[in-house]
Amino acid sequence: MPHADVVVIGAGLSGLTAATRLAEAGAVVTLVAKGHARTHWGSGGLDIAAPHAARTPADGVARLAALDHPYSYLAPCVAPSVAWMMERLAAAGLPYAGTLDTPIRRVPTAIGGTRRVAIVPQAQSAALRPWGRDEVLVVAGIAGYKDFWPLAIADSLAREAVWHGADRPAAVVGVSVELRGLGDRHNLNAMHLARRFDEGALRADDIAAIARAVERAAEGRPGRVALPAVFGLAAHAETWAALRAQLPLEPFEVPLVPPSVPGIRLWRVLRDRIRAAGGRVQLGEFVHAVRVEDGRVTAVEMEAATRTHAIRTEALVLATGGLSGGGLRATDDGRIVEPVLGLHVEAVEQDAWLVRDGLDPAGHPVEAAGVRADPDLRPLGADHRVSHANVHVVGGLLADQRSIRERCGDGVAIASGWRAARGLASDATRSPIDCEMADSARTEL
Amino acid sequence: MSIADIVREATELPVSRSADECLKCNVCNTVCPVLRVTDKFPGPKYSGPQGQRFRLAHLQPIGGPGSANPPSPDASVDYCSGCGWCTTACPAGVKIAEMNNQARARLREGTRPKLRDWGLGQTDLTGTLGVAFSPIANVAMRNRPLRRAMELAIGVHHKAPVPPFAKRTFHATWKRRQAKAGTGSGKAQPGPDKAIVYFHGCSANYYEPHVAEAAVWVLRRNGFETIVPDQVCCGLPLISNGLYEDARAHACKNAKSLARYAKAGYRIIGTSTSCTHTIKAEYEEMLDMRDEDTRAISAATWDIMEFLLDLHEQGRLDTGFGRLDEDLPYHAPCQLRSHGIGLPALDLFALIPGLRARDMDHDCCGIAGTYGLKREKYDIAMAVGRPLFDKITASGATVAACDSETCRWQIEAATGVRTRHPIEILAESYRAMDRARGTAEPPGA
Ligand SMILES: Cc1cc2nc3c(=O)[nH]c(=O)nc-3n(C[C@H](O)[C@H](O)[C@H](O)COP(=O)(O)OP(=O)(O)OC[C@H]3O[C@@H](n4cnc5c(N)ncnc54)[C@H](O)[C@@H]3O)c2cc1C
Ligand code: SF4
Ligand code: SF4
Numbered sequence: 108m109p110h111a112d113v114v115v116i117g118a119g120l121s122g123l124t125a126a127t128r129l130a131e132a133g134a135v136v137t138l139v140a141k142g143h144a145r146t147h148w149g150s151g152g153l154d155i156a157a158p159h160a161a162r163t164p165a166d167g168v169a170r171l172a173a174l175d176h177p178y179s180y181l182a183p184c185v186a187p188s189v190a191w192m193m194e195r196l197a198a199a200g201l202p203y204a205g206t207l208d209t210p211i212r213r214v215p216t217a218i219g220g221t222r223r224v225a226i227v228p229q230a231q232s233a234a235l236r237p238w239g240r241d242e243v244l245v246v247a248g249i250a251g252y253k254d255f256w257p258l259a260i261a262d263s264l265a266r267e268a269v270w271h272g273a274d275r276p277a278a279v280v281g282v283s284v285e286l287r288g289l290g291d292r293h294n295l296n297a298m299h300l301a302r303r304f305d306e307g308a309l310r311a312d313d314i315a316a317i318a319r320a321v322e323r324a325a326e327g328r329p330g331r332v333a334l335p336a337v338f339g340l341a342a343h344a345e346t347w348a349a350l351r352a353q354l355p356l357e358p359f360e361v362p363l364v365p366p367s368v369p370g371i372r373l374w375r376v377l378r379d380r381i382r383a384a385g386g387r388v389q390l391g392e393f394v395h396a397v398r399v400e401d402g403r404v405t406a407v408e409m410e411a412a413t414r415t416h417a418i419r420t421e422a423l424v425l426a427t428g429g430l431s432g433g434g435l436r437a438t439d440d441g442r443i444v445e446p447v448l449g450l451h452v453e454a455v456e457q458d459a460w461l462v463r464d465g466l467d468p469a470g471h472p473v474e475a476a477g478v479r480a481d482p483d484l485r486p487l488g489a490d491h492r493v494s495h496a497n498v499h500v501v502g503g504l505l506a507d508q509r510s511i512r513e514r515c516g517d518g519v520a521i522a523s524g525w526r527a528a529r530g531l532a533s534d535a536t537r538s539p540i541d542c543e544m545a546d547s548a549r550t551e552l
Numbered sequence: 553m554s555i556a557d558i559v560r561e562a563t564e565l566p567v568s569r570s571a572d573e574c575l576k577c578n579v580c581n582t583v584c585p586v587l588r589v590t591d592k593f594p595g596p597k598y599s600g601p602q603g604q605r606f607r608l609a610h611l612q613p614i615g616g617p618g619s620a621n622p623p624s625p626d627a628s629v630d631y632c633s634g635c636g637w638c639t640t641a642c643p644a645g646v647k648i649a650e651m652n653n654q655a656r657a658r659l660r661e662g663t664r665p666k667l668r669d670w671g672l673g674q675t676d677l678t679g680t681l682g683v684a685f686s687p688i689a690n691v692a693m694r695n696r697p698l699r700r701a702m703e704l705a706i707g708v709h710h711k712a713p714v715p716p717f718a719k720r721t722f723h724a725t726w727k728r729r730q731a732k733a734g735t736g737s738g739k740a741q742p743g744p745d746k747a748i749v750y751f752h753g754c755s756a757n758y759y760e761p762h763v764a765e766a767a768v769w770v771l772r773r774n775g776f777e778t779i780v781p782d783q784v785c786c787g788l789p790l791i792s793n794g795l796y797e798d799a800r801a802h803a804c805k806n807a808k809s810l811a812r813y814a815k816a817g818y819r820i821i822g823t824s825t826s827c828t829h830t831i832k833a834e835y836e837e838m839l840d841m842r843d844e845d846t847r848a849i850s851a852a853t854w855d856i857m858e859f860l861l862d863l864h865e866q867g868r869l870d871t872g873f874g875r876l877d878e879d880l881p882y883h884a885p886c887q888l889r890s891h892g893i894g895l896p897a898l899d900l901f902a903l904i905p906g907l908r909a910r911d912m913d914h915d916c917c918g919i920a921g922t923y924g925l926k927r928e929k930y931d932i933a934m935a936v937g938r939p940l941f942d943k944i945t946a947s948g949a950t951v952a953a954c955d956s957e958t959c960r961w962q963i964e965a966a967t968g969v970r971t972r973h974p975i976e977i978l979a980e981s982y983r984a985m986d987r988a989r990g991t992a993e994p995p996g997a
Pocket of ligand 1: 116117118119120121122139140141142143144145146154155392393394395426427428429431432433434447501502503504510511513514515516517520643
């Protein structure tokens with residue numbers, strides 16, 4: 108049976124973070140997941156904390172840390188872990204803009220609404236700057252590409268209401284750009300366009316066509332251009348640099364409905380980093396059982412054709428996400444369970460699953476369901492004691508976060524994945540940039 | 553419902569019902585190699601879970617009552633190559649590729665199969681005739697005008713990779729050798745700890761007996777004699793051409809011949825990842841065969857690399873590998889992924905001193921069994937494999953490796969680089985050791 112120091116289950120941001128840090132610290136780490144994760148349908152930005160009324164991510168973290176929330180013990184890890192992550196992304200040619208102290212601001216979405224963000228990929232960052240009085244926003248789409256309708260988006264963004272009182276462009280215009288050979292294609296998706304820019308053969312022509320269209324639409328006014336987030340995967344950096352150099356106005360990418368090209372860029376950087384550090388990343392592996400002896404996990408079993416295939420391990424990072432990731436499942440008789448280890452789940456009774464306003468600022472009650480953990484992220488049983496000594500629970504599976512409303516999913520995923528890896532890397536390989544504060548936070552608890 | 557029940561439900565979700573798990577996230581569309589290159593196929597999300605909405609009224613097993621109902625909203629499902637990437641990537645566990653395959657079978661149901669699709673499924677017939685008339689057949693298959701005529705008559709693309717027939721089948725050679733040695737008569741057969749049953753399938757029997765010979769040789773070196781019972785084609789070419797009834801007949805014949813060995817504890821080892829996967833999983837999953845004999849042979853079947861790696865993990869593999877100083881581009885075939893056993897060939901290559909084996913990390917070579925042979929799909933298949941071919945050509949290597957026969961033929965035809973089964977590489981390394989030790993067998997032994 109193959110053996111690993113640590114098995115990580117889940118290929119979302121939390122699992123990728125933990126596996127990256129463990130592999131870099133020299134641990135033998137294998138990440139298994141049944142499939143892709145939120146990376147492929149998120150925005151590619153890092154939502155650290157933007158609960159209602161928070162001014163900056165740091166402010167958001169502080170507000171959430173005061174509640175029953177994973178940030179109540181993870182807060183000290185947020186700054187070092189996010190810095191750690193941004194360093195790695197930048198080194199791989201995928202720089203991010205913003206810090207924990209960047210004001211949270213409203214940026215346009217692909218359906219002509221706005222959403223609140225602070226830390227985003229560089230290619231999305233021009234949307235964050237306050238709008239000048241005379242600035243026009245040109246929304247430029249690609250003819251034939253159905254996930255980004257520039258005229259409809261422009262119409263919607265011209266309405267004051269979608270900006271919720273924030274400053275906004277003086278005018279919004281939409282324009283659809285014809286790119287060579289795309290007219291007769293149906294079925295065009297974001298990946299097709301991203302690969303077209305990667306291949307590069309038509310890149311210069313395409314960019315020139317977009318530049319001409321934007322020039323005409325802007326009519327000499329200053330301003331910015333909103334574009335669908337499709338500008339390259341592997342060759343994103345070159346494509347974006349060429350685009351910035353050619354366009355008459357400063358561009359920004361708008362993340363789209365899934366599949367998310369910015370999220371896939373993020374996934375690729377982390378996957379490659381884990382592999383380069385000697386770790387393994389295996390998709391299509393459904394973990395259906397875990398062997399436990401004396402409260403310790405000893406092996407992870409995956410579904411395979413005819414015979415189970417297992418990995419022996421010293422420790423487990425459970426990064427299976429919440430209800431959406433498959434880390435939690437709801438049963439017909441009204442319970443929410445954690446199917447891999449049968450961990451104790453904190454959740455509201457079924458009667459409370461239905462609420463009048465699913466998007467209430469307080470969050471949906473079911474969103475908070477999950478596994479409670481100690482500050483070392485080890486799972487707690489119904490008796491509030493650690494139930495499995497060598498298991499670390501990270502990311503969306505942690506209880507007491509309402510990530511869609513609090514917009515804390517990425518921050519919790521990064522901070523917890525990073526923290527769990529630190530606890531697991533042996534003393535000899537422990538990395539020097541550890542967060543001492545996390546330890547003091549623990550002794551206080 | 554217990555946790556075990558939930559896990560079982562998620563693991564054993566019938567193919568047709570797994571559509572209910574679809575989140576509509578589009579992740580499958582980002583990984584589909586066919587959608588990447590053509591508009592003729594609407595992509596896994598539409599052909600799989602969306603199309604399934606229209607088929608769910610007809611849940612009866614194929615061939616059962618009610619199955620004459622309208623099969624599929626759209627015949628484009630025929631453009632799915634069956635590579636299985638969508639199923640691997642889906643975050644929700646939807647069995648998309650399997651769903652497409654069943655939908656295709658329904659399309660074919662009740663209509664007379666195209667001569668070509670029927671013919672491509674009759675690998676034993678083609679093989680037997682081909683080997684019998686190999687001098688003529690091999691010349692004919694290299695003859696351009698004849699191949700063009702064949703394309704017109706039966707729709708097999710004139711450039712599609714078709715390997716030469718062997719002069720004699722492996723099975724016949726083996727029988728003859730056994731007769732000479734006087735084995736089989738009287739002598740006691742070694743037990744299941746000293747012998748394995750070999751499933752050669754069609755490729756090693758009719759086209760590549762050298763692969764079978766290498767397997768027998770490597771197994772003997774590791775203390776296992778080989779038993780070669782009567783057998784027929786596993787049936788996969790019939791399954792992938794939607795001819796389930798004929799495939800069932802094949803499965804029954806194999807079960808009849810092999811089950812007594814399986815029940816006596818012998819392992820059934822194959823050198824074709826696609827045959828072994830068919831026996832392991834598709835007899836039950838696609839053909840709905842659940843009888844005792846079929847189950848016994850499914851449970852006993854191993855891919856040869858999986859088997860050797862297992863020996864190694866038990867410390868029983870002869871690791872006296874000789875030095876092979878070369879670059880070896882390796883392509884992991886799609887069928888291997890469906891086994892869920894990782895990449896055992898790469899793990900074994902790592903034991904060979906000097907060998908620089910490198911995973912080409914490309915989704916699919918395009919051929920997908922018989923898909924790329926077809927007139928209307930040849931160009932799609934070549935476009936799907938193009939990045940892989942380019943990488944292999946750019947590597948400058950003179951030999952490449954791949955576990956699956958049709959992929960080897962496709963890669964070899966497209967790149968001109970000799971492409972071998974991993975077992976041949978292991979055999980070569982053992983021989984290098986023998987030469988170094990001065991214990992090499994005389995040629996021809
Ligand atoms: C539609 C939607 C929108 C959201 N929007 C936001 C937002 O705007 N802002 C925000 O902050 N948060 C948002 N969230 C929450 C956010 O997705 C999560 O908090 C966070 O991304 C979770 O990351 P993760 O790594 O923990 O899990 P995930 O990204 O969910 O990954 C789970 C991984 O575990 C794997 N897995 C699960 N079970 C098994 C098993 N048995 N065997 C093997 N592998 C398994 C899955 O395949 C997957 O790879 C949103 C969630 C959803 C569903
Ligand atoms: S099996 Fe392959 S070709 Fe068919 S839909 Fe899935 S990914 Fe596409
Ligand atoms: S990847 Fe799975 S869940 Fe997502 S759209 Fe495809 S089938 Fe549906």
